[in-house]
């Protein structure tokens with residue numbers, strides 16, 4: 002047992018990753034002290050979390066919800082508001098780890114705020130690296146802030162890379178293929194929100210579930226891996242492994258492969274990102290190879306899943322393009338979830354927004370935030386036509 006208590010802030014505590022992170026805390030109560038929580042709409046759940054974990058402060062992403070929550074807790078707790086509040090929460094004193102489990106590029110500024118305090122960042126929020134990866138990694142290096150990936154594939158690669166970084170040929174980033182892996186183009190034209198939300202292997206929040214269904218998730222993860230592990234795009238190979246048993250693999254120059262395997266349970270990578278380099282028992286099931294049967298592999302089909310190629314193209318271009326691609330995708334995914342557009346329109350809107358963007362190749366943070374806002378507006382405008 003590691004005797005030091007890990008003082009923890011969780012941004013996005015009411016979401017799928019945030020709730021599972023608190024389950025990890027429940028499993029090892031002596032190891033963690035929850036210092037801060039942030040959420041947006043789920044006030045009742047946040048209130049329960051506050052009662053249970055007694056954090057020093059909370060932040061509400063939304064002004065209206067902030068006022069409601071302040072009324073709920075009175076003066077018993079420091080309540081912060083908006084993006085500024087989340088940055089303040091991420092910069093609290095006496096914190097060891099900030100788990101960024103927000104969904105979307107809204108995570109950029111709070112992540113940078115935590116990095117500037119040299120905190121360890123347990124990073125689930127892939128959109129932050131997609132949109133601002135160069136700046137975030139540069140800041141992490143400058144402020145000596147460790148970034149430990151939570152995303153299952155990147156946790157797998159992080160673990161496989163610990164010994165042999167110099168000998169890496171490439172990484173094999175596995176993908177389930179999502180709920181529509183075997184759908185024809187005609188079937189893809191007819192899919193509903195409910196069908197797209199029901200991932201075959203993982204239970205996740207709505208935005209990432211839709212990203213998995215379009216395979217945009219894998220494109221975002223390619224960019225995430227490029228930044229986290231300093232790999233060229235040619236060194237990152239997507240591989241469909243439909244059972245999500247192999248969470249990713251590293252290929253070494255001598256022809257050896259290192260793979261990370263386990264059940265599809267995010268509590269394993271979340272816990273590791275919070276306790277690294279230590280390991281603890283987890284309530285997650287263990288794989289039983291005698292029951293597993295086959296593990297299947299296939300190439301990804303970029304024709305039926307054009308979002309994958311769009312994301313990789315944006316990553317290869319760099320500059321503000323990944324932020325634009327990501328922002329357009331966020332808008333399109335939320336429009337699909339609100340039943341305003343069809344599933345097939347998601348990559349079309351992303352592509353049209355990318356085509357209309359004048360890339361800035363070496364952007365400052367302000368350029369990225371401006372490009373993100375522009376892309377959201379442009380994509381909304383396309384939907385009104």
Ligand SMILES: NC(=O)C1=CN([C@@H]2O[C@H](COP(=O)(O)OP(=O)(O)OC[C@H]3O[C@@H](n4cnc5c(N)ncnc54)[C@H](OP(=O)(O)O)[C@@H]3O)[C@@H](O)[C@H]2O)C=CC1
Nearest residue numbers: 013015016017018040041042043062103125126127205206
């Ligand atoms: N779920 C999973 O298994 C995996 C997720 N990821 C990544 O982790 C991140 C989180 O995913 P997931 O947990 O599924 O998402 P959810 O939608 O389930 O949760 C998002 C969380 O962020 C909060 N939030 C969203 N916007 C704001 C805001 N503006 N201000 C404050 N809080 C906000 C939500 O609050 P509220 O609920 O109160 O509105 C919620 O707590 C994503 O980047 C995803 O890609 C990566 C791998 C696996």
Ligand SMILES: CC(=O)[C@@H](O)[C@H](O)COP(=O)(O)O
Nearest residue numbers: 152153176177178179213218
């Ligand atoms: C659990 C996790 O890390 C998700 O990103 C998951 O990988 C999504 O599955 P897909 O492989 O279908 O995108």
Ligand SMILES: [Mn+2]
Nearest residue numbers: 152153154222
């Ligand atoms: Mn993943």
